[in-house]
Amino acid sequence: MTLALTMNAQVTIVKEINDSGSSSSSPNNLTVYNGKIYFGADDSSGSNTPGGMDLGRELWVTDGTEVGTAFVKDLRTGSGSSSPGNFFELGGTLYFSANSGSGNVLFSSDGTEPNTSATGGDFIFNALDVSGLIYYINTVDSNALYTFDGTTQTKVANVGAEDVQFAGGAFTFFNNKILGYGFTATDDPTIGRELYEYDPATDTYTLVKDITGDDANSGISNFTIVGSELYFEATGQLWKTDGTGVGTIAVSMASGASGVNNLFAWNGDVYFEGDTGSGDQLWKYDPTGDTLTNLSNLTGTNTNHDPSDYAVYDGFLYYRGEDANDTDGHLFRTDGTTIAQLDSSIKDVDEITVLNDVLYFEGDNGTTGNELYSFNPATLSINDNKAELVKVFPNPANDHIMVSKQLINAKYSIHDVTGKTIKEGVINSEKVNLNLGSGLYLFKVKTELSTITKKIIIK
Secondary structure, eight states, X not given: OOOSEEEEOOEEEEEOSSOSTXXXXXXXXXXXXXXXXXXXXXXXXXXXXXXXXOOOEXXXXXXXXXXXXXXXXXXXXXXXXXXXXXXXXXXXXXXXXXXXXXXXXXXXXXXXXXXXXXEXXXXXXXXXXXXXXXXXXXXXTTTEEEEXXXXXXXXXXXXXXXXXXXXXXXXXXETTEEEXXXXXXXTHHHHOSEEEEEETTTTEEEEEEOSSXXXXXOOOEEEEEETTEEEEEETTEEEEXXXXXXXXXXXXXXXXXXXXXEEEXXXXXXXXXXXXXXXXXXXXXXXXXXXXXXXXXOOXXXXXXXXXXXXXXXXXXEEEEOOSSOSOOEEEEEOSSOEEEOOSSOEEEEEEEEETTEEEEEEEOSSSOEEEEEEOGGGOEEOGGGOOSXXXXXXXXXXXXXXXXXXXXXXXXXXXXXXXXXXXXXXXXXXXXXXXXXXXXXXEEEOSSOXXXXXXXXX
16 A cells, blocks of 8 residues: 655756765755855865865855855865854854864854854854753763853853753753753762753753653653643653653653654644554644544555654645655655655655745755755646555455545545546545446545546446
């Protein structure tokens, strides 16, 4: 059974930055600033770099056109890579961290080469903007929590308590506090790494909950807020908290899903990767109805959908996912009910970013290596030859056919060979009763994405 509707999408390469056969520029950390996308890329062939030299992974920019995709500056002189990352905007200025040759430091930029330079400040890891004040993890100072106001980098005082080290930089702002996955040197041997909070109002840290209840680490990651609750992954399961220890609990409806990862909040629901025994699928949890839906339900040669790299645009959630035929990451989208594969030729999709109604991302067409690609949703059309959302069986049939459970609640109609409508209704289960005479019929199903037709034979 193929679950995803395949559509005909015009995915095009923006520019082959590393124009040397299959060599990759591997654009990463795509960040929108002042109407353009800034990112890191490596033109090892020097084909599009000033002077035609290999300057390593450096800062690039694109306005979405080939001519407007250009090298910005060599932040680390020579062939060594500065590897710009951890981009954020503050006060109209773009900031990021990069290796200047003597370690990672903070850079500022207005997007131009002359005004892109090191600020003299420390490397900023996982910037979190809280009303114009940047909170971040200082990896040089034992992963302690610091702030940056655009001028000064300051360690939070933490009045009368031991510093919490936020492991891996996993933290977020929730209910006027910083919640994160951390530990203290004193408590780590007995409770491990768990859920802590920092209260800016009192300048203190507090343990929210020891999730494992022993000295093991809970492995918290993927914070995402829906309504008045903060969702996250812990011990491979889906958890949520209202900010209190009592209110920090596993989501019971999702208890059967392991390997939870890549959480994303959209339209009041939590989307995530999880495995209930049939591979890593795309799941949707609805907190209001306390319902869990498997959106991908992939079966075939490859049963892992492995969704990640989400981006929202025009009523759809776009993401990277695998299809039933291979483990390559392709471009998909969902409306919250069904999923659609938008392209099968471009693989290794990630870093999906929206600029001026167009999606940009890293991808590989199998020839030019990993480069910068774009997709304009306005060019999207249904490819009727590849529309395989409906798998009808048995066919030929007797008194009924079976369809994918993803089509439950979809409208359907059955027509004879002259086009006359014989029967219509709404699919309310995977079994559709027919009660038809022998012959050839057309079975049509209308989804939010398209109308799909299948021929069925009744014995």
